[in-house]
Structures are given as structure tokens and as C-alpha cells.
Amino acid sequence: MGQGYKHFSLEDRCEIARLQAEGRSLRQIAAALDRQPSSISRELSRNTAAKAYKPVLAEQKARARRWTGSRLERQTELRNTVLKGLGNGLSPEQVAGRLAYEAGHPVISHETIYRFIYAQITRHNDYSWRQYLPCAKAKRGLRGRKGGSPASFIQQRLSIVDRPADADDRNFPGHWEADLMMFAKYGQAILTLHERTSRILMARRPGNKTADLIAGQIRQIMALVPQPLRQTITFDNGTEFARHFQLHDLALKTFFCDPHAPWQKGGIENAIGRMRRFLPRKTDLATIPEDQFNALIAIYNNTPRKCLDFHTPAEVFIKQLLHFKCESTSRLSPG
Numbered sequence: 001m002g003q004g005y006k007h008f009s010l011e012d013r014c015e016i017a018r019l020q021a022e023g024r025s026l027r028q029i030a031a032a033l034d035r036q037p038s039s040i041s042r043e044l045s046r047n048t049a050a051k052a053y054k055p056v057l058a059e060q061k062a063r064a065r066r067w068t069g070s071r072l073e074r075q076t077e078l079r080n081t082v083l084k085g086l087g088n089g090l091s092p093e094q095v096a097g098r099l100a101y102e103a104g105h106p107v108i109s110h111e112t113i114y115r116f117i118y119a120q121i122t123r124h125n126d127y128s129w130r131q132y133l134p135c136a137k138a139k140r141g142l143r144g145r146k147g148g149s150p151a152s153f154i155q156q157r158l159s160i161v162d163r164p165a166d167a168d169d170r171n172f173p174g175h176w177e178a179d180l181m182m183f184a185k186y187g188q189a190i191l192t193l194h195e196r197t198s199r200i201l202m203a204r205r206p207g208n209k210t211a212d213l214i215a216g217q218i219r220q221i222m223a224l225v226p227q228p229l230r231q232t233i234t235f236d237n238g239t240e241f242a243r244h245f246q247l248h249d250l251a252l253k254t255f256f257c258d259p260h261a262p263w264q265k266g267g268i269e270n271a272i273g274r275m276r277r278f279l280p281r282k283t284d285l286a287t288i289p290e291d292q293f294n295a296l297i298a299i300y301n302n303t304p305r306k307c308l309d310f311h312t313p314a315e316v317f318i319k320q321l322l323h324f325k326c327e328s329t330s331r332l333s334p335g
Helices: 010-021 026-033 037-047 055-066 076-087 092-103 110-124 127-132 211-223 244-250 262-275 290-301 313-332
Strands: 175-182 189-195 201-204 232-235 253-256
Touching: 010 026, 010 037, 010 055, 026 037, 037 055, 076 092, 076 110, 076 127, 092 110, 110 127, 175 211, 175 262, 189 211, 189 262, 201 211, 201 290, 211 244, 232 244, 232 262, 244 253, 262 290, 290 313
Parallel strands: 175 232, 232 253
Antiparallel strands: 175 189, 189 201
């Protein structure tokens, strides 16, 4: 026999039930399983229910005694920290990553956080817990179907395949993606611009989505960005971007995704998905004050991202600005 105590498996418990049904004694059952008679006696006394020993029920009772709850149920301080992060709009992965970044070592896995939230929904039948999850879903769903494309109506359109190779590599800043974040109420939309390297998000609420207005608002935003940080911008094939050529005098090259291929500008698609946590499609933008709108954009830009080693987009973008500012200063300095 082994030196240490070994828990009974479900197979062991099935064998105990079979031998007991045959009328075997405790010593005979113990000998058949190569266990001590006291272990068999303890197993029967602790896990027998309603005067009958049932293997599956015995297994469940034994596991219930050993289970001490998840870490988030046992560690109040950690649970409060995690829930605070989730409540501020971070995903479980972002919470876990930021905790690891701040502590210098892994603290908790994102899967543990997901399991904890799902467990609360299941045990208490309380679906309000789903509000802690990124998309507020109790189960992970599927993406929607792809829509149509009016690419043939866009003048001076250049395909994304003609975009410089630097734009495909996120190591080179200055390459942007743009899209409209649409809402259920007719005419409401948010113009969003996303820089591929830093993941910084800039946004405005245009009064309508006419091509001239959209191009004008993009010009106003991009004019505030230093020239080295505005190289290219990529759109989908919506007609609201048909005046894209008005951006060319900013030395900003414009490109378009292939029809039915929004994944080619995945950064802005991901950004809009994240903003949906704060601004679901049914939101009435007219009820959102400007300071609240700006605060929501700030939350996005100050959220740690796994793809940035859990730095925030704002932190990375500021480093880019300082880098080009220092370069400009050094050029003006006397040799």
C-alpha cells in the first residue's frame, strides 16, 4: 500500500457499491481495493445518503467537502480589486494583465475571472453579473453577417493592397483607420479615428454623415496631429468617406478596404466594439453631454491593453509625440 492517503476515484466508488451490493464485508472490500478497512468505513459513513451508497452522489459529496471556493470568493481584497476594474469597463484579460504589470508577476488569470462571473450567474440565477463582462453576454456569441459595399462609387479610390508596407507593420506610427460608429436613432453616429500603433482613439459627433462634413471633421482632427504621425488613413467603402481626397493636401494618403472585408481595418473595428460597452447601439446620443462623451473617450484611451504590454494607448501616444518633438528640436539645434 502507498505511504500517503489517496482519495477515492469515481471508479473506486463504483467498485465499493458493487461489492457492498454483493454483501461483502468491510475487510473484503478493503482487500479488493488495496485499502485500509478504516478508509472504507469512513467512506461509507461520510458519503452514504438515504441508507444507500451511490457512487455518483458520493463523488459529489466528497468534492463539495474539498472545495473551498475560487480565489475570488476566498480573497476579498482581490475580488474587490477585480470587480472594480471590471466595473470601470476593463475586460477580464485587461484586469489580469494590469495586475500582473503592477505587481511584476502573475496575480490571477483572466479565465479564473471569467469562471467566477459565470459561476455567480449559474449559482444565483442572477444575470446582472453579466454586466461585468465586456459585451454583457452570459454566453459568447457569434459575429454578425457582412453587408454590401458601394466601392465603385468612390472617386480616386486606392485599394488597401497599395498601402505602404509600413502601415501593415504596427511598429511604424502614423497610420490611421477611420469608421462611423452607428446608432439605432436615425442620423446619429460617432466619427472614430484609430492610430494603429498606439491604439489611440479620437472621436467626434458629426451632425450628419454627408461626405463633405465627414471629410471636414477628419481634416480638423488630423490637422492637430504632427506630420510624422499622419501618414495614411484607411476606410471601409461607405459613401460617407467619398470625399477622402480632400485630405490629400495634409500629405495624408487614403486607402480603402476590399469590399466585404472590414477585418482589414481590424483596429477600428475592435475599438468600436470596446466603445459599445459604454455606448450600446440603442443609446440616444442627444442625451450624452459633451463632457461625458469626452470622458468616455478618455476611459478608452487610458485602459491598459494586452497588445501594448498593458500600457495604455494614451501612454504610448504621448511617447510618440515626445519622440518626434525631440527629433524636431535636435534638427534645429546648432551642430
